[in-house]
Amino acid sequence: MKTFDCERLSRSEQYKLLTGAVSPRPVALVTTMGSHGVNAAPFSFFNVLGVEPPMILFSVGMRADADKDTVRNLKQHPELVVHLVDEATAEPMNQCSAALPYGVNELEFAGLQTVASDVVQVPRIAACPVHFECVLHRLEAFGKVPYHLVIARIVRMHFRDDVVDDHYHVDAQALKAIGRVTGAGMYIKTTAPFCMPAPELPAPKPVAPEPAAPPRS
Numbered sequence: 001m002k003t004f005d006c007e008r009l010s011r012s013e014q015y016k017l018l019t020g021a022v023s024p025r026p027v028a029l030v031t032t033m034g035s036h037g038v039n040a041a042p043f044s045f046f047n048v049l050g051v052e053p054p055m056i057l058f059s060v061g062m063r064a065d066a067d068k069d070t071v072r073n074l075k076q077h078p079e080l081v082v083h084l085v086d087e088a089t090a091e092p093m094n095q096c097s098a099a100l101p102y103g104v105n106e107l108e109f110a111g112l113q114t115v116a117s118d119v120v121q122v123p124r125i126a127a128c129p130v131h132f133e134c135v136l137h138r139l140e141a142f143g144k145v146p147y148h149l150v151i152a153r154i155v156r157m158h159f160r161d162d163v164v165d166d167h168y169h170v171d172a173q174a175l176k177a178i179g180r181v182t183g184a185g186m187y188i189k190t191t192a193p194f195c196m197p198a199p200e201l202p203a204p205k206p207v208a209p210e211p212a213a214p215p216r217s
């Protein structure tokens with residue numbers, strides 16, 4: 001084994017080890033809005049936090065010493081839409097990661113159309129297969145050069161028709177989600193699943209009968 005003392009690792013060494021090991025990661029394409037309009041950006045430090053209520057989280061680093069536009073917007077307007085990215089939206093998602101000046105709309109830059117949300121004011125990206133309309137639950141900075149942890153509560157979910165059936169089962173083959181893997185610009189497709197049923201509990205061992213109590217004298 002190669003063992004690393006986290007106290008002695010530089011920021012970039014930690015980043016390389018973490019993003020190399022925690023891989024693949026789903027990609028959230030997040031729309032937000034602020035004083036300068038709508039913003040879109042992808043984040044792969046992303047996952048489900050829990051259900052009842054449905055919650056998701058992702059984290060956002062800094063750009064130089066300033067907040068990225070997503071955080072800047074969330075501080076102004078506590079609503080967002082989190083989209084899952086599929087093979088068809090991979091390229092425009094990547095375009096949305098460009099460090100455009102605040103107020104320049106990445107959606108126009110990437111050629112993505114929006115549709116109005118049902119509950120939140122932030123628009124949704126039409127081409128994405130899954131949209132979660134969310135309200136901000138918590139925004140918390142942590143770390144030396146801080147990452148902002150974004151925890152959001154989903155208030156409305158939209159799934160493309162072919163992606164989910166009447167029993168709420170999501171079809172991974174139809175979804176064609178992509179994941180981020182280690183290496184600059186590297187991604188993985190998620191259309192080669194394999195099945196491994198949950199383990200069955202071993203049958204309980206027969207209990208030996210209690211020894212008979214000795215007769216009282």
Ligand SMILES: Cc1cc2nc3c(=O)[nH]c(=O)nc-3n(C[C@H](O)[C@H](O)[C@H](O)COP(=O)(O)O)c2cc1C
Nearest residue numbers: 041042043044045059060061068069070097098099
């Ligand atoms: C696939 C992918 C995943 C990314 N994941 C993250 C992430 O988890 N956290 C982060 O801060 N930046 C991440 N980035 C970089 C941001 O998308 C990028 O800094 C973007 O310009 C931020 O946009 P904003 O300033 O409009 O918020 C990722 C980029 C790509 C292409």
